[in-house]
Amino acid sequence: MIDLTLNHWIVAPIVLPSLLAPIIIIAMRHDMLLSRVFSVAGVAALLAIAIALVVQAADGPVQHYELGNWDGPFGIVMVLDRLSALMLLLTAVLALGVIGYAIASGWDARGRHFHALFQFQLMGVNGAFLTGDVFNLFVFFEVLLIASYGLMLHGGGAKRTRAGLQYVAINLAGSTLFLIAIGVLYGVTGTLNMADLALKAAAMPAENQALLQTGGVLLLIVFAVKAAAAPIHFWLPGAYANAPGPVAALFAIMTKVGAYAILRVYTLVFGADAGEAAWLAADWLLPAALATLAIGMVGVLGAKGLVRQVCFAVLGSMGTLLTAIALFTPEATVAALYYLIHSTFAAAALFLLADLIVARRPDVGDAITPAPRFMQTGLLAALFFAAAIGMAGMPPLSGFIGKLLVLEAAASTPAMTAVWTVVLVTSLLCIVGFARAGSTVFWKSAQVSGDEDDAPAPRPLGPAPGVALSCVGFMLAGMVGLTLFAGPVTGYLADAAAQLYDPSDYITTVLGADALAGR
Amino acid sequence: MEILVASGVGAMTAAGVYLVLRARSFPVIVGLAMLSYAVNVFLFATGRIAINLPPVISKDAVAYSDPLPQALVLTAIVIAFGMTAVVVVLALRAYLESGDDAVDIGADDTESGQPGESDGLGESAGTGR
Numbered sequence: 001m002i003d004l005t006l007n008h009w010i011v012a013p014i015v016l017p018s019l020l021a022p023i024i025i026i027a028m029r030h031d032m033l034l035s036r037v038f039s040v041a042g043v044a045a046l047l048a049i050a051i052a053l054v055v056q057a058a059d060g061p062v063q064h065y066e067l068g069n070w071d072g073p074f075g076i077v078m079v080l081d082r083l084s085a086l087m088l089l090l091t092a093v094l095a096l097g098v099i100g101y102a103i104a105s106g107w108d109a110r111g112r113h114f115h116a117l118f119q120f121q122l123m124g125v126n127g128a129f130l131t132g133d134v135f136n137l138f139v140f141f142e143v144l145l146i147a148s149y150g151l152m153l154h155g156g157g158a159k160r161t162r163a164g165l166q167y168v169a170i171n172l173a174g175s176t177l178f179l180i181a182i183g184v185l186y187g188v189t190g191t192l193n194m195a196d197l198a199l200k201a202a203a204m205p206a207e208n209q210a211l212l213q214t215g216g217v218l219l220l221i222v223f224a225v226k227a228a229a230a231p232i233h234f235w236l237p238g239a240y241a242n243a244p245g246p247v248a249a250l251f252a253i254m255t256k257v258g259a260y261a262i263l264r265v266y267t268l269v270f271g272a273d274a275g276e277a278a279w280l281a282a283d284w285l286l287p288a289a290l291a292t293l294a295i296g297m298v299g300v301l302g303a304k305g306l307v308r309q310v311c312f313a314v315l316g317s318m319g320t321l322l323t324a325i326a327l328f329t330p331e332a333t334v335a336a337l338y339y340l341i342h343s344t345f346a347a348a349a350l351f352l353l354a355d356l357i358v359a360r361r362p363d364v365g366d367a368i369t370p371a372p373r374f375m376q377t378g379l380l381a382a383l384f385f386a387a388a389i390g391m392a393g394m395p396p397l398s399g400f401i402g403k404l405l406v407l408e409a410a411a412s413t414p415a416m417t418a419v420w421t422v423v424l425v426t427s428l429l430c431i432v433g434f435a436r437a438g439s440t441v442f443w444k445s446a447q448v449s450g451d452e453d454d455a456p457a458p459r460p461l462g463p464a465p466g467v468a469l470s471c472v473g474f475m476l477a478g479m480v481g482l483t484l485f486a487g488p489v490t491g492y493l494a495d496a497a498a499q500l501y502d503p504s505d506y507i508t509t510v511l512g513a514d515a516l517a518g519r
Numbered sequence: 520m521e522i523l524v525a526s527g528v529g530a531m532t533a534a535g536v537y538l539v540l541r542a543r544s545f546p547v548i549v550g551l552a553m554l555s556y557a558v559n560v561f562l563f564a565t566g567r568i569a570i571n572l573p574p575v576i577s578k579d580a581v582a583y584s585d586p587l588p589q590a591l592v593l594t595a596i597v598i599a600f601g602m603t604a605v606v607v608v609l610a611l612r613a614y615l616e617s618g619d620d621a622v623d624i625g626a627d628d629t630e631s632g633q634p635g636e637s638d639g640l641g642e643s644a645g646t647g648r
Binding site for chain 1: 547588
């Protein structure tokens with residue numbers, strides 16, 4: 001029997017790509033045009049579903065979906081609240097820009113099964129955002145990681161394969177740690193459902209506190225690996241710099257999955273009601289986040305290649321994001337979520353731009369050195385300028401509002417001095433780093449030889465270079481939109497944060513109305 | 520029994536971590552396999568150690584062992600098995616393409632902007648199809 005009271009649209013963001021991917025492999029693997037059409041249509045449908053879910057979540061309570069109609073905490077549940085709906089929408093918007101770029105630049109034709117892997121990647125990411133079960137979260141992490149291994153190696157090449165091996169090895173070690181953390185938590189609480197874990201953690205007797213907190217901190221390490229927080233961030237620059245441009249842009253959402261998981265688990269399970277284990281993550285996360293921010297922005301200053309510079313900027317933005325998360329107040333979470341949306345667009349735009357520039361400078365690649373003028377220097381310089389302003393957090397783009405929100409949220413906390421110092425100093429480093437790169441690549445190159453007609457023949461620019469450029473514009477438009485509609489967006493985010501910091505609605509939705517009666 | 524299981528998990532984890540840190544592809548693969556074995560045994564133990572007890576309902580059972588960790592272990596085994604296969608193929612390909620089985624990225628790999636070979640595009644354009 002199908003229970004008609006359940007909202008079946010909640011699983012659609014997982015079911016749609018998971019059906020589309022095998023169809024693309026089986027029926028369309030020899031027909032690039034057909035798989036392109038279906039892949040774009042799938043992403044567009046995903047976007048429509050995500051918008052509908054955000055509208056539902058915005059004015060409704062938390063909704064849940066029981067797979068196979070088994071009640072929580074025994075069955076696997078999917079939970080839709082404002083945060084997960086927002087993350088689904090962000091993923092779909094990013095995916096639309098990236099798939100457009102991948103097709104227009106011809107990247108998808110440089111290896112096999114790009115579109116199928118892309119859909120599997122979306123399935124894993126969407127699943128991680130929707131699931132209400134820790135083990136299920138592990139499974140979706142594996143789905144998105146396995147797809148990401150394929151995408152990262154797309155196109156091949158010795159250096160990419162070696163970087164891929166390192167990326168796979170790091171993530172396999174991370175998955176092992178995830179299972180150990182899950183084992184510890186299951187051993188001490190007897191459940192893996194997040195809502196039920198929250199109840200069990202709140203009622204944990206003192207003699208089991210040590211085990212519970214060990215499990216919680218192990219889980220934090222796992223999420224920190226995904227979110228590339230110091231000191232376990234080393235994998236990110238190597239992996240992203242060697243991935244194909246559009247894939248690196250899509251990976252902008254992958255670090256956010258780690259940040260989302262931290263936010264979800266450490267407000268729900270280890271939140272205010274968790275007794276001795278309350279706000280378990282805060283003490284560990286804040287220093288790690290500030291260190292990540294510092295390392296990332298120093299890397300921006302020191303990078304010798306454009307792509308690596310963007311990788312370090314991503315690291316720095318994750319530091320800012322995790323700093324805001326680590327404060328664990330509703331205001332700081334609004335700032336974190338706003339910055340999360342912004343940094344996803346900024347990172348994707350920069351990765352795509354770097355790919356465009358590398359394609360037009362075949363002799364020097366992505367090295368930050370003067371080189372002969374290349375096609376569309378002026379246009380690319382303008383786009384790079386806009387994206388770098390966004391990433392560095394200068395006005396007028398959304399990065400400025402995001403960093404301002406972070407600073408404001410930190411103002412009333414004991415960590416204010418540290419947060420303000422690190423954020424402001426690293427912003428300066430980031431500005432200097434990008435200014436150096438931009439002036440070398442665009443201005444000094446302009447002096448090397450005068451004429452655009454003498455430019456070396458670029459790498460093949462793909463079937464539709466104009467569309468590729470407009471996909472970069474789409475990402476920048478995301479930042480502009482986020483700036484213009486900052487008011488409504490932060491309003492929605494404030495509601496989302498309120499849901500996170502009062503998890504009673506989440507728990508009663510998943511476990512039934514009397515779940516909190518014993519409190 | 521507890522001592523045996525715990526020391527088994529500990530020994531395998533220690534061996535796995537040591538091998539992963541060798542930073543050569545074959546020891547890393549064996550080390551990751553070791554780690555996944557250790558995790559599987561550990562997951563079993565999270566349901567509390569019980570001998571000769573059925574996990575599913577039967578008429579003449581006096582007690583039950585916890586079935587959930589067994590389901591978790593099954594999932595973990597499948598994923599670890601698949602990933603071992605992937606990483607073996609990947610390691611072979613990395614070795615054949617670069618002539619070196621080091622897993623860590625050396626100084627020559629982090630230097631970007633070598634003419635003509637930035638992020639492997641030179642090779643990929645021809646062989647990718």
